Amino acid sequence: MCTADCIADSAGGITFDVTDAARPGATLVLRRRADAVGTHGGGDDEVRLPLTGPATASGAGPARLRAVLPSTVELAEGHWDIFTGTSGDRPVRPGIRDVRALIDRVPGTGPVAARVPYPTADGRLALRTWLRAPHAEAGTVRCAPAGMSVEGVLYGAELGEHARAEARLHGGDRTHRVAVTGRGGVFAFTLPYGPLAEEPGGPGGESRRWDLWLLPAPDTAGIRISRILDDIWDKRAIHVYPAHAVPAHGTDGRLAAPGYTHDNDFCVRLDPAPAPVPTP
Known part of the structure; x- marks a missing residue:
């Protein structure tokens, strides 16, 4: 199982640095849970992000690839599970989660979008999202x-x-x-x-x-x-x-x-x- 470190920014973007992701054509897959369908927001229930790398220029250790979820990509409200692989079937473990930029965040104009990466009860990485307007x-x-x-x-x-x-x-x-x-x-x-x-x-x-x-x-x-x-x-x-x-x-x-x-x-x-x- 891969491990992903996450860095959240105040605009709503998230960077994922993933270790042991398969090459070539590695992909990070975000999939919204079925019980969240029908909540705030619409759009797709699956988002695919290309994994490119390496995340660091040099150094020993496992290979690290990087995927970026921009703040401009709209995610409907709910819980999103995170996977890797071309078919999106490899769960990802949570690594370091740097979410300091989210504390006391002041949103910009438009719908208020909030995203928090978190560990599930069974030790997997997921993303909790909200989309509210107003x-x-x-x-x-x-x-x-x-x-x-x-x-x-x-x-x-x-x-x-x-x-x-x-x-x-x-x-x-x-x-x-x-x-x-x-x-x-x-x-x-x-x-x-x-x-x-x-x-x-x-x-x-x-x-x-x-x-x-x-x-x-x-x-x-x-x-x-x-x-x-x-x-x-x-x-x-x-x-x-x-x-x-x-x-x-x-x-x-x-x-x-x-x-x-x-x-x-x-x-x-x-x-x-x-x-x-x-x-x-």
């Missing part, structure tokens, strides 16, 4: 017992006079809106937990998730609030915010905590609060 990037999140305050930046659109943030119950039809402040691309809002913890129709013991959207103006479609402009491909275990107990009618209450989904979309999770321990 895009609402979550920034600072401040948690309090009664709710949270969120700051962020909007790309590809501007806030109107009556901008709102909307929490949408995942898998349900309930919503809750709050006012948004800001100007141009900067936005901020405070979302109380109480309305999200209410259980119409009786108590429920299951966990619930509320997805967060930005509505720049009353007559515009919602924009999913996410955090993709950095070097973290899955934030669920990285950006962990404090959970606070929230009273809920007919239940022992809820534990409310902001967080991110597996797609790095911002959300609030409401879990059943632990039952109080009886006093002896």
Whole structure:
């Protein structure tokens, strides 16, 4: 199996330096997983990049070839597995991943494209991509017992006079809106937990998730609030915010905590609060 070192640049391009790639006519193949089809963006689900080399002018060691994924090549949103070989059947192991340029990245004009190389659970190299137009990037999140305050930046659109943030119950039809402040691309809002913890129709013991959207103006479609402009491909275990107990009618209450989904979309999770321990 080949090994690839990756260098990401702030514009969205990625350079792959691959060892032990077969010659001649070596190719690096990026193939989007089938479960990602239908997400943001279109185009091909396979991209082939020529491997040329050597990546270094001289030196001992295994042969190294180089492939470059330019920022101008559009990749639809999803997970892309990486292979070599003319038929694209040789998986690639991750080597050194230099993704420092992705931290606090500021995108240019046009659709916001983010790409992060990462190691899969079975030790292979993959690429997580996002393609959003417009895009609402979550920034600072401040948690309090009664709710949270969120700051962020909007790309590809501007806030109107009556901008709102909307929490949408995942898998349900309930919503809750709050006012948004800001100007141009900067936005901020405070979302109380109480309305999200209410259980119409009786108590429920299951966990619930509320997805967060930005509505720049009353007559515009919602924009999913996410955090993709950095070097973290899955934030669920990285950006962990404090959970606070929230009273809920007919239940022992809820534990409310902001967080991110597996797609790095911002959300609030409401879990059943632990039952109080009886006093002896």
